Amino acid sequence: MIKLQNVTKTYKRGADDEVIALADVTVDVAKGEFVFVVGPSGSGKSTFMKLLTREQLPDDGEIYVAGKNLATLRPWKVPVLRREIGYVFQDFKLLANKTVYENVAFALEVIGRPRREIEKRVPEVLDLVGLTDKANAHPHELSGGQQQRVSVARAFVNNPRILLCDEPTGNLDPSTSVGVMKLLDRINRTGATVVMATHDQHIVDSMRRRVIELESGHVVRDQSRGVYGYGG
Amino acid sequence: MTARWTYVIREAFIGLRRNLMMTVAVILSVTVSLTLLGASLLLSEQVDLATDDWTGRVEVSIYLCDDRVCPAITSEQQEQLREDLEAQEVVAEVFYESKQDAFERFTSMFADQESLIEAIDQDTLPASFRVRLENPNLFNVIADQFSTYPGVEEIVDQREVLNQFLRFTNVVRTAALVVAAIQLVAAGVLIANTIRVAAFARREQTGIMRLVGASNWYIRLPFVLEGVLAGLIGALVSWGLLWATVPQVAGGLAQDIELMPFIGEAQVLAVGPWLLLAGTGIAAVSSILALRRFLDI
Numbered sequence A: 001m002i003k004l005q006n007v008t009k010t011y012k013r014g015a016d017d018e019v020i021a022l023a024d025v026t027v028d029v030a031k032g033e034f035v036f037v038v039g040p041s042g043s044g045k046s047t048f049m050k051l052l053t054r055e056q057l058p059d060d061g062e063i064y065v066a067g068k069n070l071a072t073l074r075p076w077k078v079p080v081l082r083r084e085i086g087y088v089f090q091d092f093k094l095l096a097n098k099t100v101y102e103n104v105a106f107a108l109e110v111i112g113r114p115r116r117e118i119e120k121r122v123p124e125v126l127d128l129v130g131l132t133d134k135a136n137a138h139p140h141e142l143s144g145g146q147q148q149r150v151s152v153a154r155a156f157v158n159n160p161r162i163l164l165c166d167e168p169t170g171n172l173d174p175s176t177s178v179g180v181m182k183l184l185d186r187i188n189r190t191g192a193t194v195v196m197a198t199h200d201q202h203i204v205d206s207m208r209r210r211v212i213e214l215e216s217g218h219v220v221r222d223q224s225r226g227v228y229g230y231g232g
Numbered sequence B: 001m002t003a004r005w006t007y008v009i010r011e012a013f014i015g016l017r018r019n020l021m022m023t024v025a026v027i028l029s030v031t032v033s034l035t036l037l038g039a040s041l042l043l044s045e046q047v048d049l050a051t052d053d054w055t056g057r058v059e060v061s062i063y064l065c066d067d068r069v070c071p072a073i074t075s076e077q078q079e080q081l082r083e084d085l086e087a088q089e090v091v092a093e094v095f096y097e098s099k100q101d102a103f104e105r106f107t108s109m110f111a112d113q114e115s116l117i118e119a120i121d122q123d124t125l126p127a128s129f130r131v132r133l134e135n136p137n138l139f140n141v142i143a144d145q146f147s148t149y150p151g152v153e154e155i156v157d158q159r160e161v162l163n164q165f166l167r168f169t170n171v172v173r174t175a176a177l178v179v180a181a182i183q184l185v186a187a188g189v190l191i192a193n194t195i196r197v198a199a200f201a202r203r204e205q206t207g208i209m210r211l212v213g214a215s216n217w218y219i220r221l222p223f224v225l226e227g228v229l230a231g232l233i234g235a236l237v238s239w240g241l242l243w244a245t246v247p248q249v250a251g252g253l254a255q256d257i258e259l260m261p262f263i264g265e266a267q268v269l270a271v272g273p274w275l276l277l278a279g280t281g282i283a284a285v286s287s288i289l290a291l292r293r294f295l296d297i
């Protein structure tokens, strides 16, 4: 489902100052897997995610997502790729002037889904994340955990094959995080491939899923049913 | 209407309303530039109309002697002159204008200027042959052949008079066009800037759209439509302004200057589509250019 082969990504900082964000990364994620990407701040986790949505292009190496070679993907095909991917951010990125329902419906509206489908699918997803009774609330009326569940609902409403979550629990307290993780786990069980970047040792240790650890852009560990760190 | 079009149109109107001051500025700027553009187009129409009319009527006047400058033309000489003129193959038509005719034409042309009319009497203006040519450019053929005829006082290319008028109106028209073009560019820059501000204000929303896989045109269309709507409104306002003023002004002039045809509602109507095209076109182009870098994938 996701395949990186010897991928290197550098960012230019000024004239001749370069940061190596990812160095010679080779990773293969099968359909339906649940993968944690861990590592210290600045180790390249977010860059890893951005390469998968083709927000960034690698300097070197090949990337395949949902059967598509991203290097040869025509720019006008990029939206089609992104419809196969749901994306969840640490800071939710909900639209403040829209209700919960509208925020979720927005994701379908802007890719031109018919209204009938939107009216059927949005309540289903709100039910899945347990926010049916908050459908008409605005984001500022919700707790952090509730907002993140809305954001997961929006990412998942189009039934993507892949769900990318960049520190989805980064702004949440531990007990709220558990709720979001249960949700991601449930989505994973529907067959979606989930990749989650995180700092949260407790979550990684309790879930016992595959762990890819990055350090200064290098993959230093790729372990099935892993824990956060060797010492953890 | 499908959900996708509802979205595009709703967003465009939200953008226009949220940014009301800028929208008003854009509309005003488009209005000013298109009104100028329309006015210069209509001036061209007016000039063409007058020119056609004028060149269609007379091209060469052959003034006849009446004893003041040269010995008065005899009736034999006059008959000979007419015959030779009619025989000349570049001549299309020959009219004889008597002193009486010339006086009447003058008095009707300057009907409201008493002092001018009082200064002349029936004998002041010379009689003439007025000659229309197959090709107005062949004036020299006539001048060469007939200026030495006995009884001919002077041969005047009427187009020369017209040309002076045309040179003047050309300067006015060109100046108006240049100012209109500069104004239009300024309007375009203003539109581009407004659209950029609008896109910046909604960068959160467009960021999410990109991420969930909205197509590029779908992300841009509300912004482009926002610019085009402002351009369209500006064009309509300028059309309305021209509609309300030009036929009035032309009608007033037509009462004073009876011998010249004037443009009217038909020409103002005809210029409208061009104004709409220019207004929406410039708005679309500047909006698209403004978004080219800003909203790239």
Ligand SMILES: Nc1ncnc2c1ncn2[C@@H]1O[C@H](COP(=O)(O)OP(=O)(O)OP(=O)(O)O)[C@@H](O)[C@H]1O
Binding pocket: A011, A012, A013, A019, A020, A021, A039, A040, A041, A042, A043, A044, A045, A046, A047, A048
């Ligand atoms: N747009 C950018 N321009 C320049 N440098 C960047 C950019 N994005 C990331 N970097 C650099 O690349 C490296 C990897 O960044 P990245 O955001 O992938 O790390 P991360 O693992 O997600 O960190 P965190 O845990 O703090 O989110 C860092 O050194 C960062 O400074």
Ligand SMILES: [Mg+2]
Binding pocket: A045, A046, A047, A166
């Ligand atoms: Mg990060």
